[in-house]
Amino acid sequence: MSEIQVKDLIIDAIKNKKLSLLKELFETVPNIDIAEAMEDIEDVTQIIWVFRVISSEYTSYIFSELSPETQEKIINAFSDKDLIKLLENSFADDVADTIEEMPANVASRVLKVAPADLRKDVNQLLNYKENTAGSVMTTEFIMMLDTITVKEAIEQIRKKGKDAETVYTIFVRDKSRTPVGTVGLDDLIFANEEDELSEIMNRDFVTCSVNDDQEEVANMFKRYDLTAMAVLNNDKKIIGIITVDDVIDVMEEEANEDIAALSHVAPLEDSYLDTPVYKMAVKCIPWIIILLVLGTFTTMALDRIEKAPVFATIPVLIAFVPALMDTGGNSGGQTIALMIRGLATKEFSPKDFFKVLRKELLTSLIVAAAISVFAFVWFTIEQYLGIVTNDNLKTASGEFASIWNGGCWSIEFAKHSLVTSLIVSLTLLISAILSKIVAVVLPLTVAALKKDPAIVAQPLLTTIIDVVSLVTYLGIATIMAKIFHIA
């Protein structure tokens, strides 16, 4: 069956109260697909019916996948009894996520009817700052004393495991409540029943602190191939765990943030299709205006430079300004993207500054040499083909000289066009090298100062490269015009 057919089937079963079909669908269709189908049902009484007839083992998870709007609608339509049933099978982190999106009165009603221990956990989770380990962790996990046996451990899991977010990693503590290791559920299966946990536990485990950045946590999951990690408070006691499914969401969020910053747009909080138009505009406008204001330096530089005598002597130089700026920007843009991504995924850190600078410097020499040689040839071809034209070089009939009217075969044309190509390609050489150096120094310095390189360093890059390229352009043009006696 296709996705759309399944969706129609679910909606039909709900609207027409086909209970046995609906139960079969809940067994055989993944929860997230059911949640998506339920989003399309307008009549809240039909949704309430589903929550009453289907086991809350399923519905609690499905509820957590619904949009905040639908969640609010359902909570408002729920009796206290319905709400208690829903909360019984809910995890604290899901409840905290839901409550954060609700108006105050709805949130406080949920907290009022929640069981005391859930309420305590949710309130605790709501206190952690966004983007910290605390904000993505959950408080339902299994911790055991290192002196209990494998048999006792399995019994405890049978008793309490259903309330935990995962039983695949069991966190082991000593008498002083200090974490000393982890035991995988598979370790318990492979071990002898009488072994103590301290004998079979992995002692090479890693933990994070509740205030760590979620990006650091994601990098640790990747590095250590984890499925769950303990979160410690300032006293080094475990207060929660983070599971890999939440980390996958964090990784995507962080990648999206890097891409957004590199593309000069504030990151979206919701999915693209769920973000309203006015919010999209608010995400787009500030950066464009900031860049427009920063661009004033470029405008100012070009205004001064185009009035320089050499631009009157070789007016065709103006036509190459966009090529010059684009190429410098592209060369620096490549490097800054590698820097920002490398810093984010911990491939290197600001303390590798000289290693990275050396690598980009050497790379830039090769890249700049290749580009400027190519550009020299290409720009000469452009002039011969008449793609760009020179006011000072016309045929007797007043046309711009080019291959099409034979006006390009004079020594003066050759000299003019080769010198022009030389000026532009030499400028490219310098600006391609400089742009890569600036694109290393800027973000690594910003990162060393513990600021976000994607937001602080990147906007400055274009302006710096543009202005430096223009000034270099003027300098080289003036010198070359003198050397080759062009006037």
Add this chain to the structure above:
Amino acid sequence: MSEIQVKDLIIDAIKNKKLSLLKELFETVPNIDIAEAMEDIEDVTQIIWVFRVISSEYTSYIFSELSPETQEKIINAFSDKDLIKLLENSFADDVADTIEEMPANVASRVLKVAPADLRKDVNQLLNYKENTAGSVMTTEFIMMLDTITVKEAIEQIRKKGKDAETVYTIFVRDKSRTPVGTVGLDDLIFANEEDELSEIMNRDFVTCSVNDDQEEVANMFKRYDLTAMAVLNNDKKIIGIITVDDVIDVMEEEANEDIAALSHVAPLEDSYLDTPVYKMAVKCIPWIIILLVLGTFTTMALDRIEKAPVFATIPVLIAFVPALMDTGGNSGGQTIALMIRGLATKEFSPKDFFKVLRKELLTSLIVAAAISVFAFVWFTIEQYLGIVTNDNLKTASGEFASIWNGGCWSIEFAKHSLVTSLIVSLTLLISAILSKIVAVVLPLTVAALKKDPAIVAQPLLTTIIDVVSLVTYLGIATIMAKIFHIA
């Protein structure tokens, strides 16, 4: 202990053959950290010693984390006996990954000494195309018949589980070898010993095909919160599984590819610090040259336009060209980043074309209006402050008129500068709208044609926007100069 201290301790223990310390370190330090320390040991006989004295339960994993250069060095120094011991505890996917990086003679030696079933699996894995599900899967998994009991299942796991990549997800098949469900190891713990797997299995499981793109697989893991997924061949039989740790690597790889494409650089195959300089240059040069050639259209347009009469009448218009191009590029760049990322993470697909186009069109109206109003005010300020200067407007002493010499208080100055601001900001209005529309149409069309939008659509965007902006600029300038009688 800090990371560096641990590293020094490991290196010291190896170099000075401190066996009991080394064993303790292998127990308490994560494998990846040990692998990194071992990379720093030059003397291969010291590394060989580690592989001989430490259990291959640890060393096989550590070996898979070493760099290809170190792996090759070790294999060449290994006796066949050493190699067999290493391979006994290795997973087929790790061996396949290693072999792919080795010279042919080293690869064939590894395959020759490998046990027959491992050799078969590795050869099979090597056949799958890069970036497919087959290329990231492993062949070591646990599959059971749906009619066996929980007790029998646990016994089988105890017997065969150590050879499987994961025992947390058990794949269940019926008599015809068709997959019918999955059982979590936790389900086995919670169930009664006499239950049959068919009674407790999850029937709402998802699978992928061996030829599916790895990006699709990663999107399914994210959507369905999976830790392992079965990979089916064309006959719908399970031939392998993919685990979440490999998916995390895929997700990062795919995000890096999107970022690389948006930044005009070919994606790196190795980590940044491991990529040699010449390879970096090869990744950078082609795109810059392609963009330089595409930029010829912009050069041509600017060359034609700057010779138009209106640019002689209002020469200050040239100074605003970079601002115009940057703003159009930034506005389109925001949208194309959202498109390419949204398509990659399946937030939408080409069939949402009109929904997305409508959203970007409405957004662009707000963004363009905001920018052009701001730009009108800002560009006027620039002219009054003398940030840009007008050849036609000078004071009696020959200075460019501005607020600093009072030359800006004439009606002529006000008219000239307001009309100039109007021309630039009207052009911005149109190019900001157009750029967002092009940035939707181009990538979604390319994606609908099953080509990669990041590579095909993005380079064209800048050129199209630049040329359209310049032509619009000329048109608006000519009309405005006529309307306001500027000559």
